[in-house]
Amino acid sequence: MNIDDTAATVAREADWDTAPGLLDGAMQLTLGPEECDLAYWITSVAQGTLRDRGVTGHHVDAKVPDFLKEPGPLREALILEFGYRGVSEEIATRLLAPYVELAPGIPEMEFYATQLLDEARHARVFRNHLVELGMPADTLLRDVEELSADYRRRVLQPVEDFTLDIVRDRKDFAGGVAVFAIVIEGVLAPAAELSERKWSPLSPATSEISRGTSIDEIRHLTVASTILKDHLAAHPESRDRIVEVIQAGVRLWDEVPDREFVIHREKLFQEGMAAHADRIGDYEIWPGVRMLDTTPDQRYDMAERWTEQMAEVRMAYMGLPPELLGGAASAT
Numbered sequence: 195m196n197i198d199d200t201a202a203t204v205a206r207e208a209d210w211d212t213a214p215g216l217l218d219g220a221m222q223l224t225l226g227p228e229e230c231d232l233a234y235w236i237t238s239v240a241q242g243t244l245r246d247r248g249v250t251g252h253h254v255d256a257k258v259p260d261f262l263k264e265p266g267p268l269r270e271a272l273i274l275e276f277g278y279r280g281v282s283e284e285i286a287t288r289l290l291a292p293y294v295e296l297a298p299g300i301p302e303m304e305f306y307a308t309q310l311l312d313e314a315r316h317a318r319v320f321r322n323h324l325v326e327l328g329m330p331a332d333t334l335l336r337d338v339e340e341l342s343a344d345y346r347r348r349v350l351q352p353v354e355d356f357t358l359d360i361v362r363d364r365k366d367f368a369g370g371v372a373v374f375a376i377v378i379e380g381v382l383a384p385a386a387e388l389s390e391r392k393w394s395p396l397s398p399a400t401s402e403i404s405r406g407t408s409i410d411e412i413r414h415l416t417v418a419s420t421i422l423k424d425h426l427a428a429h430p431e432s433r434d435r436i437v438e439v440i441q442a443g444v445r446l447w448d449e450v451p452d453r454e455f456v457i458h459r460e461k462l463f464q465e466g467m468a469a470h471a472d473r474i475g476d477y478e479i480w481p482g483v484r485m486l487d488t489t490p491d492q493r494y495d496m497a498e499r500w501t502e503q504m505a506e507v508r509m510a511y512m513g514l515p516p517e518l519l520g521g522a523a524s525a526t
């Protein structure tokens with residue numbers, strides 16, 4: 195992108211009204227760190243995607259319905275979902291600090307600086323949405339810490355330790371890019387897609403917050419793939435090491451008990467969905483399937499299939515055999 199374009203326009207893939215959905219965007223777009231630099235981020239993200247949505251992640255006209263502010267299974271499901279996602283994004287932000295430090299060139303450094311800010315913002319809008327649901331603002335941080343303690347310890351901590359070993363201890367930038375793009379984001383991104391679709395008929399504010407994060411995730415996934423593809427082309431000798439890192443990351447994700455936590459909140463969602471069936475009606479969560487007809491397992495399995503599809507496309511783009519992902523599909 196040249197300087198004139200950057201100054202004048204919001205890139206189509208970052209414009210709220212024209213950005214593709216996460217699945218299409220992550221599978222069809224190719225973006226690299228040269229185009230998604232700091233100027234792009236300021237113009238297309240801060241002044242584009244985030245225009246009118248910078249504070250809460252949703253437009254002021256996209257409301258939280260009153261029934262989500264009353265106790266009930268839907269509210270409980272949403273608190274768990276956004277509480278966990280907020281903590282995951284906080285960990286993601288902290289993990290990205292060494293990426294900025296290790297980035298081999300200015301384009302990579304600028305890109306990771308923007309991604310770090312994106313994830314900090316995601317953590318913030320997820321967390322603060324809980325206040326919009328009526329949780330007290332003054333005890334929010336402590337309340338979120340409490341409700342997510344098990345998830346953090348059993349699901350996030352192993353992933354955090356694994357990633358820090360690569361980027362902080364071994365100072366392996368490319369290995370770290372692979373872990374973030376294939377394992378960490380690969381799993382967070384389909385959760386964002388499912389969330390946007392699930393909450394769309396129930397809470398415009400919630401759905402918009404997830405939509406906004408999905409637009410960012412398209413960029414995170416595609417730019418990381420390009421960084422890694424270019425790295426592999428320039429350093430073919432690093433291929434075996436990268437492959438090992440990906441395989442170890444996939445094995446790790448296979449072992450963490452993510453499903454248990456997701457299914458618990460999806461069961462609450464199921465209960466709440468039945469109670470608010472009139473609001474959902476014939477709404478289709480994906481083409482040809484009414485959300486009311488889906489089960490917690492089906493929704494989890496669909497997110498898992500999206501993870502698998504998106505990772506396969508990215509692996510092929512990087513010139514790596516998608517079979518490497520092996521157990522990833524069954525784990526996520």
Ligand SMILES: [Fe+2]
Pocket residue numbers: 283286312313316382407
């Ligand atoms: Fe994020």
Ligand SMILES: [Fe+2]
Pocket residue numbers: 312313379410411414
């Ligand atoms: Fe991200």
